Amino acid sequence: MKSEAGHKQAVAAGSKMTVLQSPAGLRSIVSSLVAFFIVVSSVSLLFDRGQEAQVQLAVEQHKHQEVEVKHLPAAVDEQKSLGQSLRSQSQEAQVQWASELLDAGEEECNWSMGRWVYNNASRPLYSGLKCSFIFGEVACDKYGRNDTMYQHWTWQPHGCNLPRFNATKLLEKLRNKRLVFVGDSVNRNQWVSMVCMVEASIPEEHKMLVYNGSLISFKAFEYNATIDFYWSPLLLESNSDNPIIHRVEYRIIRADRIDKHASVWRDADVIVFNSYLWWRKQKADMKMKVMYGSFEDGDARLDEVEMVDGFKIALRKLTEYLGTNIDKNKTRIFFTGSSPAHTWGSDWGGDDKNKCLNETEPIQREGYKGATTDYSMMDEAKRIFEALEPKGIRVQILNITQLSDYRKDAHPTVFRRQFVPLTKQQVDNPSSYADCTHWCLPGVPDVWNQFLYAYLLLRK
Ligand SMILES: *[C@@H]1O[C@H](CO)[C@@H](O)[C@H](O)[C@H]1NC(C)=O
Numbered sequence: 001m002k003s004e005a006g007h008k009q010a011v012a013a014g015s016k017m018t019v020l021q022s023p024a025g026l027r028s029i030v031s032s033l034v035a036f037f038i039v040v041s042s043v044s045l046l047f048d049r050g051q052e053a054q055v056q057l058a059v060e061q062h063k064h065q066e067v068e069v070k071h072l073p074a075a076v077d078e079q080k081s082l083g084q085s086l087r088s089q090s091q092e093a094q095v096q097w098a099s100e101l102l103d104a105g106e107e108e109c110n111w112s113m114g115r116w117v118y119n120n121a122s123r124p125l126y127s128g129l130k131c132s133f134i135f136g137e138v139a140c141d142k143y144g145r146n147d148t149m150y151q152h153w154t155w156q157p158h159g160c161n162l163p164r165f166n167a168t169k170l171l172e173k174l175r176n177k178r179l180v181f182v183g184d185s186v187n188r189n190q191w192v193s194m195v196c197m198v199e200a201s202i203p204e205e206h207k208m209l210v211y212n213g214s215l216i217s218f219k220a221f222e223y224n225a226t227i228d229f230y231w232s233p234l235l236l237e238s239n240s241d242n243p244i245i246h247r248v249e250y251r252i253i254r255a256d257r258i259d260k261h262a263s264v265w266r267d268a269d270v271i272v273f274n275s276y277l278w279w280r281k282q283k284a285d286m287k288m289k290v291m292y293g294s295f296e297d298g299d300a301r302l303d304e305v306e307m308v309d310g311f312k313i314a315l316r317k318l319t320e321y322l323g324t325n326i327d328k329n330k331t332r333i334f335f336t337g338s339s340p341a342h343t344w345g346s347d348w349g350g351d352d353k354n355k356c357l358n359e360t361e362p363i364q365r366e367g368y369k370g371a372t373t374d375y376s377m378m379d380e381a382k383r384i385f386e387a388l389e390p391k392g393i394r395v396q397i398l399n400i401t402q403l404s405d406y407r408k409d410a411h412p413t414v415f416r417r418q419f420v421p422l423t424k425q426q427v428d429n430p431s432s433y434a435d436c437t438h439w440c441l442p443g444v445p446d447v448w449n450q451f452l453y454a455y456l457l458l459r460k
């Protein structure tokens, strides 16, 4: 077995940071034990049918967990063969007219409109089992998901091809630069995807992950490139800002406070925001508490608004901040659209009690929109960000909602690690324990990152 002890490992203990660099001699050791924080999203469902499907993104503390880091290389190819039973007839046809398609850089091509094509030759882009930095919450094949068809679908926009992803090209683009993902656990999912998409092309001793409170940094030394994730699920300062301990149901945002978060991301070269799930109602009467002023200044005032109005308050404040503080010559800004969940089987003719467990194929009906997917929040975001255009600042929306909505087959369900792998009882209880909100990797967020790649390399 191959050891990862040669990696430079970063270990966070409390808010203090230490970076451990393993001596080269350790490489022969069978496995290394590394203590670090694991930020895990626990999923629980509180409702009856008819109410909003929602996932609790409770992130719990798991300090100094002993994690055995090891490779499981042999299993990969074996599993791939399981996914080969299905092939899309349209695949050959696809290749033929590919040359006539528009260049993906053309504005006229809507990448968001298209279909999933099974392609076991070009997908997946990397191995989840081999990615050194994958998180247990989305490492489905590592935690027992044996059907791997979900890894072999490629997104085919109507009328053009997405550019082929090339990790080296992206790293070149990010040379001496910093890309930061800012948001919730779904955005962390996209960040992990991006790290896995590039890390295989970087030798072991030239990359590192550093944990520092709400910030996790991936560094590619040769390029002096940094790919960060910063936890900030409501974008504004809130009582959910601790990535480890926070209240889930009783949420308070501070309407006029964003500077503390912004100081972490404002100087980045590329920023990818998201914010969606945390504004969804978990109960019919759920409201967002909004605090103005501060206790320190004696002018604190607490308001209560509809969740979606809280979203607008946050985005307007973000927009105002970007308009006055961002160096538009330097920083490119993206906003990843709403990521749909597949919590209600009856939406696509399945069984509610299984959620999305055992789903193995995408929904094929063109234009399918999940009943609980809110497309309007993304339109709202687009409208709010348009206020920046007169200033020459553009926030590009990665419009991934529809393509993701088709992928009922692509969630971790019970094949994931939540502190420890799920128990037998939990596995047997999908209605409580199946995660149909986050995405298995390799998988759907890889396509979101292909959009990002295409923007960074092809479109202004
Ligand atoms: C996103 O793309 C879908 C098609 O997939 C389109 O209907 C929708 O209007 C787009 N939304 C935004 C905000 O661009």
Ligand SMILES: *[C@@H]1O[C@H](CO)[C@@H](O)[C@H](O)[C@H]1NC(C)=O
Pocket (backbone or CB within 6 Å): 084, 085, 086, 087, 120, 121
């Ligand atoms: C893809 O699947 C087809 C049939 O399903 C199989 O013949 C082919 O060998 C597979 N290709 C790869 C690269 O696995």
Ligand SMILES: *[C@@H]1O[C@H](CO)[C@@H](O)[C@H](O)[C@H]1NC(C)=O
Pocket (backbone or CB within 6 Å): 144, 145, 146
């Ligand atoms: C996956 O395959 C392994 C090895 O064949 C088997 O032990 C395990 O039970 C399977 N898991 C599931 C969920 O079917």
Ligand SMILES: *[C@@H]1O[C@H](CO)[C@@H](O)[C@H](O)[C@H]1NC(C)=O
Pocket (backbone or CB within 6 Å): 166, 167, 168, 169
């Ligand atoms: C990826 O890009 C690099 C640098 O431009 C190039 O040398 C390499 O051939 C590309 N790889 C593929 C598979 O196209």
Ligand SMILES: *[C@@H]1O[C@H](CO)[C@@H](O)[C@H](O)[C@H]1NC(C)=O
Pocket (backbone or CB within 6 Å): 176, 177, 178, 224, 225, 226
């Ligand atoms: C390394 O990258 C950072 C951005 O992450 C940049 O500020 C710095 O100037 C770069 N160093 C060199 C030597 O270019």
Ligand SMILES: *[C@@H]1O[C@H](CO)[C@@H](O)[C@H](O)[C@H]1NC(C)=O
Pocket (backbone or CB within 6 Å): 017, 212, 213
């Ligand atoms: C960790 O983050 C804090 C601010 O959040 C910063 O002051 C400190 O320098 C960071 N530590 C390292 C080692 O990057």
Ligand SMILES: *[C@@H]1O[C@H](CO)[C@@H](O)[C@H](O)[C@H]1NC(C)=O
Pocket (backbone or CB within 6 Å): 327, 329
């Ligand atoms: C941004 O670029 C424009 C045109 O090149 C230049 O006029 C302007 O001074 C630059 N702004 C900053 C803040 O560097």
Ligand SMILES: *[C@@H]1O[C@H](CO)[C@@H](O)[C@H](O)[C@H]1NC(C)=O
Pocket (backbone or CB within 6 Å): 354, 357, 358, 430
């Ligand atoms: C899911 O599939 C497995 C293996 O095929 C089967 O044992 C299990 O009963 C199925 N679960 C549900 C809820 O249908």
Ligand SMILES: CC(=O)N[C@H]1CO[C@H](CO)[C@@H](O)[C@@H]1O
Pocket (backbone or CB within 6 Å): 107, 108, 109, 110
């Ligand atoms: C449906 C849709 O989003 N159509 C858009 C495709 O892209 C063109 C050019 O960017 C837009 O004008 C369309 O509205």
